[in-house]
Amino acid sequence: MFKDRVAIVTGASAGIGFDTAKRFALGGATVVMCARRAAPLELAAKEVNAAGGAAVAIPLDVSKAPDFTDVIRHVSERFGRLDILVNNAGIHEVRGILDESLESWRSRIQTNLESVFIGTREAMRVMLDRRAGTIINVSSVYGVRAQAGVAGYSATKAAILQFTAVAAMEAASAGVRVNCVVPGIISTPYVREFVESINVPGLADRIAAGIPLGRFGTGAEVANLIAFLASDDASYITGACVPVDGGKGTQFANYV
Numbered sequence: 001m002f003k004d005r006v007a008i009v010t011g012a013s014a015g016i017g018f019d020t021a022k023r024f025a026l027g028g029a030t031v032v033m034c035a036r037r038a039a040p041l042e043l044a045a046k047e048v049n050a051a052g053g054a055a056v057a058i059p060l061d062v063s064k065a066p067d068f069t070d071v072i073r074h075v076s077e078r079f080g081r082l083d084i085l086v087n088n089a090g091i092h093e094v095r096g097i098l099d100e101s102l103e104s105w106r107s108r109i110q111t112n113l114e115s116v117f118i119g120t121r122e123a124m125r126v127m128l129d130r131r132a133g134t135i136i137n138v139s140s141v142y143g144v145r146a147q148a149g150v151a152g153y154s155a156t157k158a159a160i161l162q163f164t165a166v167a168a169m170e171a172a173s174a175g176v177r178v179n180c181v182v183p184g185i186i187s188t189p190y191v192r193e194f195v196e197s198i199n200v201p202g203l204a205d206r207i208a209a210g211i212p213l214g215r216f217g218t219g220a221e222v223a224n225l226i227a228f229l230a231s232d233d234a235s236y237i238t239g240a241c242v243p244v245d246g247g248k249g250t251q252f253a254n255y256v
Contacts, residue, residue, distance in 0.1 A: 001231050003028035006079045008072065010062050010119065011089030013040040015188035016138065018048075019219035020086055023227045025053025029084070032075050034060040036089075062089045062115035063107070072122040081130065084230045085123040087116045088138040090156070092190070094149045105152050112156035113163075120167050120178065127176045134177045134230045137164050138222075141184045141245055161241050168239030177238035179229045184245025187216040212247030 007024045011017035012033035025031045025048045033048070035041040038059040045057035058075075062068050076082045090112040093104065116137050127133030142150050143157030161180060168178040185191065185207060195204050208215050225244045228234055 001027040001227070002084075005029045005083040006032070006075065006081050007084035007086065007230070008032045008034060008075055008082065008119075008123075009086040009088060010034045010060065010115070013037060013044045015190060016183065016186060016219045016222045017086070017088040018044050019223040020088065020226050021055060022048050022051065022053060023220070023223040024084065024230070025049075025055050026051060027227065030054045030056070030079060032056050032058055032071075034058050034062070034071060034089070036061045062087075062119070063110040065114065065118045068115060068118045069122050072119065072126065076126045082123060082126045083133050085119055085133075085135045086138070086226060086230075087119045087135070089115060090138070090140075090153075092150070092153050094194075095152070096149055097151050100152060108152040108156055112153065113159050116160055116163060120163070124167070124171055124176060128171065128174045131174045132176065134179070135167070135171075136226050136229050137178070137180045138226075139164075139180050139182045139241065141182060141243070143182065164241060165239045172238055177229075177234070179234075179238060180241040181222060181225050181229070182241055182243045182245065183217065183222050184243065184248070185211065185216050186222055187218055191216070210248065211245075215246065217244060217246055 002024055007029045009017050009021040009031060012021045013035035021031045021033045033041060033045050033055050041057045041059055045055040048055035058071055060067055060071050091108055120135055123135055137160050139160040140157040142154045143161055164178055164180040171178055222244050225242060
């Protein structure tokens with residue numbers, strides 16, 4: 001499906017980002033995997049290559065705009081093209097508004113939102129020249145449903161929805177598509193650790209019981225949706241924000 005295409009996936013060392021990178025690589029793409037921590041990223045890329053894919057690891061802190069710009073330019077020059085960008089990297093912290101510092105607020109803005117702007121802008125410059133390409137941004141159910149304690153995360157993820165729509169409109173005339181996925185409760189390493197840290201017996205089962213499909217989603221299921229939106233099968237889809245949440249965007253606090 002993705003033979004001869006080049007993809008960049010941020011936040012690719014684990015969770016949704018890793019599963020997405022692997023999905024593209026096994027579909028024939030050359031995948032540039034980016035994440036802040038070099039050691040886990042290298043291991044993740046080796047795992048993708050061992051599975052038969054073609055992956056390159058480039059350590060990147062997406063909150064540093066010049067570094068993100070350099071990576072996109074480097075990839076487009078090295079491979080002569082950039083077909084897919086997945087803006088997946090993000091940070092999530094549970095903190096009430098009264099306990100929120102301006103520094104931590106700005107940190108989430110930079111990592112979760114400004115990085116999407118920088119990545120999209122630089123990828124669009126490459127893609128518009130070629131009149132081909134697709135960008136997929138990763139939002140969250142917390143971008144559409146309120147939840148106490150995640151104001152910074154929710155604000156950035158909500159902004160991504162509108163940003164995606166505007167970017168799609170501006171890129172459409174050149175045939176470049178921009179879409180967004182909206183995951184619900186996905187069984188990533190972070191989510192599993194977070195649920196365990198709450199230390200409420202049976203909490204995971206109680207959360208799952210509130211989801212119509214009766215379970216957490218998997219990173220691979222989100223990756224499949226991202227792959228579809230990036231594929232030619234979705235050639236008439238742009239500006240869409242598609243949920244992948246088992247039928248209901250559940251909230252942890254509802255089950256504590």
